[in-house]
Amino acid sequence: xxxxxxxRLLQGAFVLWAAYTVSFLILYLLPGxxxxxxxxxxxxxxxxxxxxxxxxAEYGLDRPLYEQYFIALFKALQLDFGLSxxxxxxxxxxxxxxxxxxIKLAVAGFAxxxxxxxxxxxxxxxxxxxxxxxxxxxxxxxxxxxxxxxIGLLLLQFFSFRLRLFPAIGNDGxxxxxxxxxxxxxxxxxxxxxxxxxxxxxxxxxxxxxQIRAKGASEALINFGHALRNAAIPTLTMLGIxxxxxxxxxxxxxxxxxxxxxxxxxxxxxxxxxxxxxxTLVVLAAVIFVITSLIVDLIYPLVDPRINTxxxxxx
Amino acid sequence: xxxHAEPLLxxxxxxxxxxxxxxxxxxxxxxxxxxxxxxxxxxxxxxxxGKTTTAHSIINLLPGNARVSSGxxxxxxxxxxxxxxxxxxxVRGKDIGLIPQDPTASxxxxxxxxxxxxxxxxxxxxxPRKAARQSAVRLLEESGIRDAPSRARQFPHQFxxxxxxxxxxxxxxxxxxxxxIADEPTSALDVTVQxxxxxxxxxxxxxxxxxxLLITHxxxxxxxxxxxxxxxxGGEIVEEGSATAVLGDPQHSYTQQLIxxxxxxxxxxxxxxLSVQNPSTTAGSGTVHVSPLVxxxxxxxxxxxxxxxxxxxxxxxxxxxxxxIRRGETLALxxxxxxGKSTVARLLLRLDKPTSGxxxxxxxxxxxxxxxxxxxxxxxFQVVFQSPYASLDPRFSVExxxxxxxxxxxxxSPTERKSRVKALLEEVHLPADxxxxxxxxxxxxxxxxxxxxxxxxxxxxxxxxxxAVSALDVSVQAQILTLLAELQVQESLSYLFIxxxxxxxxxxxxxxxxxxxxxxxxxGEATAVLENPVEDYTRQLITAIPGRQPQRSLT
Numbered sequence: 054x055x056x057x058x059x060x061r062l063l064q065g066a067f068v069l070w071a072a073y074t075v076s077f078l079i080l081y082l083l084p085g086x087x088x089x090x091x092x093x094x095x096x097x098x099x100x101x102x103x104x105x106x107x108x109x110a111e112y113g114l115d116r117p118l119y120e121q122y123f124i125a126l127f128k129a130l131q132l133d134f135g136l137s138x139x140x141x142x143x144x145x146x147x148x149x150x151x152x153x154x155x156i157k158l159a160v161a162g163f164a165x166x167x168x169x170x171x172x173x174x175x176x177x178x179x180x181x182x183x184x185x186x187x188x189x190x191x192x193x194x195x196x197x198x199x200x201x202x203x204i205g206l207l208l209l210q211f212f213s214f215r216l217r218l219f220p221a222i223g224n225d226g227x228x229x230x231x232x233x234x235x236x237x238x239x240x241x242x243x244x245x246x247x248x249x250x251x252x253x254x255x256x257x258x259x260x261x262x263x264q265i266r267a268k269g270a271s272e273a274l275i276n277f278g279h280a281l282r283n284a285a286i287p288t289l290t291m292l293g294i295x296x297x298x299x300x301x302x303x304x305x306x307x308x309x310x311x312x313x314x315x316x317x318x319x320x321x322x323x324x325x326x327x328x329x330x331x332x333t334l335v336v337l338a339a340v341i342f343v344i345t346s347l348i349v350d351l352i353y354p355l356v357d358p359r360i361n362t363x364x365x366x367x368x
Numbered sequence: 369x370x371x372h373a374e375p376l377l378x379x380x381x382x383x384x385x386x387x388x389x390x391x392x393x394x395x396x397x398x399x400x401x402x403x404x405x406x407x408x409x410x411x412x413x414x415x416x417x418g419k420t421t422t423a424h425s426i427i428n429l430l431p432g433n434a435r436v437s438s439g440x441x442x443x444x445x446x447x448x449x450x451x452x453x454x455x456x457x458x459v460r461g462k463d464i465g466l467i468p469q470d471p472t473a474s475x476x477x478x479x480x481x482x483x484x485x486x487x488x489x490x491x492x493x494x495x496p497r498k499a500a501r502q503s504a505v506r507l508l509e510e511s512g513i514r515d516a517p518s519r520a521r522q523f524p525h526q527f528x529x530x531x532x533x534x535x536x537x538x539x540x541x542x543x544x545x546x547x548x549i550a551d552e553p554t555s556a557l558d559v560t561v562q563x564x565x566x567x568x569x570x571x572x573x574x575x576x577x578x579x580x581l582l583i584t585h586x587x588x589x590x591x592x593x594x595x596x597x598x599x600x601x602g603g604e605i606v607e608e609g610s611a612t613a614v615l616g617d618p619q620h621s622y623t624q625q626l627i628x629x630x631x632x633x634x635x636x637x638x639x640x641x642l643s644v645q646n647p648s649t650t651a652g653s654g655t656v657h658v659s660p661l662v663x664x665x666x667x668x669x670x671x672x673x674x675x676x677x678x679x680x681x682x683x684x685x686x687x688x689x690x691x692x693i694r695r696g697e698t699l700a701l702x703x704x705x706x707x708g709k710s711t712v713a714r715l716l717l718r719l720d721k722p723t724s725g726x727x728x729x730x731x732x733x734x735x736x737x738x739x740x741x742x743x744x745x746x747x748x749f750q751v752v753f754q755s756p757y758a759s760l761d762p763r764f765s766v767e768x769x770x771x772x773x774x775x776x777x778x779x780x781s782p783t784e785r786k787s788r789v790k791a792l793l794e795e796v797h798l799p800a801d802x803x804x805x806x807x808x809x810x811x812x813x814x815x816x817x818x819x820x821x822x823x824x825x826x827x828x829x830x831x832x833x834x835x836a837v838s839a840l841d842v843s844v845q846a847q848i849l850t851l852l853a854e855l856q857v858q859e860s861l862s863y864l865f866i867x868x869x870x871x872x873x874x875x876x877x878x879x880x881x882x883x884x885x886x887x888x889x890x891x892g893e894a895t896a897v898l899e900n901p902v903e904d905y906t907r908q909l910i911t912a913i914p915g916r917q918p919q920r921s922l923t
Contacts, residue, residue, distance in 0.1 A: 260473040263429055267468075268488045268539065269461030272453075279476050358523040359477060 061350070065343035072339035073129060073332065077122060080328050129336070135329035139322075144329035148318065148337060154224055155314035158306065159299050161230055162237030166295075169238060170245025177246070178253035178284075179276045190250055196243025201302055205236040205309035222311040229312070236306045241298055248291055252284040259283075286357050293346040300338055374445065375402035376546055376579050377426065382439035384421050384430065392435070395421045397603040399439075403547065403579050408570075410582040410594035410611075412626070414841035415812075418603040420469075423549050423583045427464050428456050444546060462492045465540030465578075467550040467569065471533035471557070475524035481535050482508070482520025488542035507538040512568055530561035534568065541572055548573060551583045558704040559868055559912040566593055585841060588632035588871070588915025591615050599623050629846040631871035632915030638853040638875050659731065660692035661830055661862050662716060662749075667725035669711050685711040686722070687886040693830065698856065698863040700877035700894070702870060702909065708886040709866050713832050716864065717751060718742065730829070747777055750823035754835035756815030760807040766793075766818055767803035773825045792821040795858070796851060813844035817851070824859065832864045837872060849876055871913045874898050882906045 109115050113124060128135065134144040170193075177189035212232060213221035220229045256262065257280055265275055303316035311317075315334065322330035354360050382399045385392040396418040403409045413419040424430050426441055428448065441448040444463065451459065460466075468474040475484055485504035489495045495503060501520075508516040511534040524532060533553060540548055550569060554562035570593060573580050584590055590597050590611070597614040599607040599622065607620040615633070618624045627633050669686040686708045693699045693716075701709045714720040716727055718734045727734040729745060737745055750773075753759040760769055770789045774780060780788065790800050796817040807815055816836065823831050833852070837845045853876060856863060867873050873880060873894070880897040882890040882905065890903045901907045 260468060260470055261476050264466070264468055264474040264536070264539075265476065265487070267427060267429060267460050267466035269457045269459070269491050269543075270487070271457055271491075274491070279479070282478055283476065357478065359525045 058347075058351075061347050065347065068343050069336060069339050073126065073336055074122075076332055076335040077125065080326075080331060081118060081121075083326070125332075129332070134333040134336075137322075137330050138327045139325055139330075144327075144333045147330055148315065148333045151313050151315055151318050152337075154312065155303055155307070155316060157230060158233055158237060158303060158312070158314060161234035162241065162302070162306075163296075163299055165234055165238035166241035166245060166299075168242075170242035171249060173242065173246035174249035174253055175276075175281070177250045178257065178280075179272075193243040193247035193250065196239050197247070199240075201236060201240050201305040202309055204239050205232070205306055208232045208236055209309065224312050224314075229310075233306045233310045233312055236309065237299060237302045240302060241295055244291070244295060244298065245288060248288045249284060252287045253280055256280045256284040282356075289349060289352065289356065292349050293342065296341065296345045300341065376405045376407075376444060377403040377581070378440075378442040379422070379426065380440050380442070382422065382425060382441065383437045384418070384425050385435050385437050386431075387433045387435065392437075395434070395603055396425070399600075399603070399605055401598055401605065401608065403581055405546065406577045406579055407596065408573070408580040408582060408594045409596045409598060410584055410590035411598045411600055412584055412587050412590045413600035414585055414843065416602070417600040419583050419585075419600050420551055421603075422600070423551050423581060426581070427460055427466055427549060429460075429466070458492070461488050461540075461545070462494075462543045463545050463547070465543070465545040465548040467533070467536055467540045467548060467553045469552045469555065471536055471553075472529050474536055475532055477524055480521055480523060481527065484524075485520070485535065485539045485542055488539050492543055494543055503542070504538070507542055508535065510572060511535070511538040511541075512564070513538075529557055530565060533557065533565050537565070537569055537572065541576065541578065544576060545578065547579045547581065549581045549583070552585065553582075554589070555585065559870070559914075560704060560908055562589075562914070563912040586632075586914055587615075587626050587630045587842070588913070591633065591915050599626065625843060629843040630915060631842075631846075631869070631875055632913045638849055661695045661730060662693040662864075663728045664692070664712075664716060665690050665726050667712065667715055667727065668723045669708075669715060669720065670723045684886050686715065689725075689883070689886075689888045691881055691888065691891060693862050693864055694878075695829075695862055696856070696860055697878040698865050698876055700865045700867060700873040700880045701883060702867055702873055702880060703883035704868060704909075706885075707883040709883050710834060712883070713751075713834055713864060713866055717749060717832055718746070747773070747826040748828050749830040749832065750826065750828040751832040751834060752816070752819045752823050752836045755839050756812055756819050757807075757839075759819055760815055762807050764806070765803065766805050766807070766810075769807070769818055770803075770821045770825055773822060777826060779826070788825065789821075792825060795824065795855065796821045811844075812840055813848060816840060816844075816848055820848075820851070820855070824855065827859065828861070830862045830864065832866070834866045835868070836865075838867065838869065845872070852876065869913075870898065870909050871915075882909070 106115075113121055116124075125135070132145055136142065137144050137147045140147075173189055173192055177186055177192075180186045180189070209221055209232065212218045219231050221232075223229050262275060262280060265279055270278075300316075303314060304319055305316070306312070307314040307316035308320060315337070318330065319334050321327075322334065379402070380400045382396055383394070384396040385394050387393075399418070399422055401409070411419045411422060421430065421434065425434075425436055426443075426448070428451070430436070436449060439449075443459070448459065475481070482501060482504045485507055486497070486500035489500040489503055490497055494500075505516045505520050508520055513519050513531065513534055519527075524535075527535065537553075548569075553569065554565050557565060566589065569580065572578075582590065582594060587597075594611050596609065597607075597611050598605055599614065599620065601622050607614060607618065607623045614623060615627065618627055667686050667689040668684070671683045671685055673681060673683055689708075689712055691699070691712075701712060703709045711720070715722050716734075718727070718737070721735060729749065732745060734742075734745065764772075767786070767789050770792055771785045774785045774788060779785065789803055793800055793802060798814065798817055798821075802810075802814075807818070810818065819836075820831075836852075837848050840848060849872065852863070855861060863876075865873065865877055877894045879892065880890075880894045881888055882897065882903065884905045890897055890901065890906050897906060898910060901910060
């Protein structure tokens with residue numbers, strides 16, 4: 054078990070290194086570096102070229118690529134991704150400041166998505182009324198097709214401006230979390246609902262379900278005691294990808310609701326070519342992916358006795 | 369058993385339709401029969417006869433598109449067709465148990481086996497959870513699960529197919545139902561396991577006085593197990609009577625046909641055995657062709673296994689197997705699933721390389737042959753697989769399927785290929801206009817004929833028949849076997865006939881090779897092996913053939 058986790062952590066370290074390196078190269082290849090963007094103010098106060106050169110030297114931008122890379126990598130290993138170009142604070146600190154806000158948003162959004170998605174799937178698969186089944190199974194594709202920002206704008210229009218139930222912008226308290234979390238949850242819940250509905254329908258056609266029915270089991274026991282658990286397994290596989298969805302969704306949701314957070318920070322950092330901050334965010338995203346997929350793999354054998362990812366290496 | 373009291377189950381004028389694409393299609397038309405308390409009744413029929421639909425309508429487990437259009441089912445004095453959903457829950461499992469067709473897929477993979485048995489008791493509130501768990505262990509023990517206390521805590525995937533069926537038998541009998549419906553309970557299992565399972569059902573139900581409605585396609589099984597036999601065809605009962613009467617003096621021509629086709633009930637050879645008469649007659653002039661067509665020497669195949677807790681690192685699927693296939697003969701390779709017979713076939717066909725040992729085809733070493741040389745050797749040996757549903761490309765027309773090997777070897781012009789396909793269709797007794805059809809439009813037997821035609825397209829010398837008739841209904845099976853025997857003489861073919869069914873093997877083979885756990889345990893002339901088996905294992909296989917048991921071994 055320990056050995057298995059060790060192996061997975063090594064793989065994770067490789068993923069982090071690769072994410073860092075690829076993002077470094079891509080950012081290097083983009084035209085214009087941070088200094089020239091800082092310097093390109095309005096034309097009246099054209100910046101002294103000498104000053105630009107001096108700044109470039111200060112940031113190490115005049116050195117050859119490989120040198121820049123190794124210096125940066127060495128520092129990154131010590132969690133030093135450099136100073137934010139925008140305000141001179143360490144990039145990690147800039148990210149850490151807004152991280153809790155996004156975690157709150159993501160956790161709330163994910164919990165909501167799981168609840169909403171499962172509820173939709175349960176109704177779409179278990180209802181005895183054909184019309185209800187059909188109506189509920191057509192909702193997920195709609196949720197996936199509608200752009201996230203539009204969902205956000207609709208919620209904003211209705212709940213904030215019309216009903217004045219929730220604040221339209223900002224990070225103050227639980228009230229302000231509701232609409233952004235909902236915006237984040239809707240597309241994710243649609244994916245969960247669609248996967249789970251399909252999986253539930255397939256499970257309900259399995260011979261063992263008929264066998265349980267032949268024992269005299271009630272529909273409730275069949276649906277919730279047997280089918281739901283079996284059907285949840287394929288959905289669990291998608292969890293890692295859904296968390297990725299959530300990160301992408303946070304960018305939109307935070308922008309629409311003007312919330313401070315990782316998503317909005319990403320947008321501003323990319324626009325102002327704040328390379329240290331962007332790199333920190335890329336590595337953070339990679340860390341989140343590595344951890345989620347490790348968690349999924351560790352949960353798997355607990356849910357499904359047929360799989361022993363870790364147990365095999367234990368004895 | 370001849371009490372004149374009310375029967376336990378009374379089915380009257382039952383009619384069931386399936387709604388397919390908006391229009392009803394009749395599956396069961398006006399079926400009436402009775403099952404008395406403690407009686408074993410078998411419904412025998414081929415696929416599409418309506419036997420499973422009949423059984424499932426008794427326990428109200430028909431698929432969503434099925435409708436019971438008329439008729440009544442009276443069980444123990446109550447009309448089951450009038451029950452509400454809730455009332456049904458009280459009948460299923462408690463009064464009527466079901467032993468399903470496919471044990472491998474009929475247990476919840478996420479629930480411990482003991483819990484699944486106990487559930488049959490807790491659902492009907494017959495016992496509290498804790499007591500039910502203990503009862504489950506006892507029930508598993510009675511069903512022949514050794515070490516039941518610890519096995520009860522395992523999951524279905526840790527059980528073999530036969531063991532899973534024992535679990536399902538324990539489940540079906542847990543609540544002491546008065547009737548058990550056994551729907552083809554052994555068709556997915558090996559012959560030797562089949563017999564043990566049927567013995568187990570018979571013993572447990574006899575002990576409890578449970579009536580059994582046995583659904584089977586195998587008249588041999590029905591003959592061994594049932595008090596009364598009902599023969600169904602096309603949704604109707606064509607014959608009904610005591611087992612002895614139906615088998616000994618069948619009235620309906622269809623029953624007679626079924627009995628004639630059942631290999632276990634009417635053993636016969638489809639053509640004279642070659643090697644028994646005179647080994648040299650094959651060659652025509654003396655003993656010129658003495659060298660065998662295929663010769664395998666000390667074949668060994670080891671598969672490495674993924675690392676598992678305490679498990680073995682490798683599996684020896686084939687262990688020191690030497691055999692030869694003579695020209696024009698049929699060599700049968702028999703054994704249970706997992707015995708290594710299919711692996712041997714793959715090695716002989718050079719679909720896999722042996723770990724050690726050699727295979728020569730007509731004197732050429734197959735293991736060292738590769739590239740074009742191997743490709744040209746390949747056209748001389750062809751294969752027909754078990755499932756004619758999986759082995760034909762559904763998007764190809766029949767003509768394309770049969771002509772594919774010809775195209776692969778650039779054989780003839782398109783018009784020549786067309787006429788060859790026509791000739792092949794004729795050879796397998798299919799109308800020439802079938803060329804334009806697609807596999808989905810054909811029955812199982814017709815598809816297998818197409819697969820045979822495709823195998824013969826390149827005029828091979830050896831055809832490997834890998835369980836080629838196992839998936840077919842008995843009467844179709846008999847037709848295909850006759851066709852194979854006829855083609856063998858016509859095309860002077862050698863067959864390697866792989867089968868788990870010794871009853872079929874004795875009809876067609878000259879020599880029999882018996883495999884067990886990767887080893888060849890017996891090899892000899894068919895009559896010698898089947899009539900005087902040397903090995904214990906061969907004897908077990910032979911006694912497991914249904915229809916061979918002395919009448920009335922139970923009840």
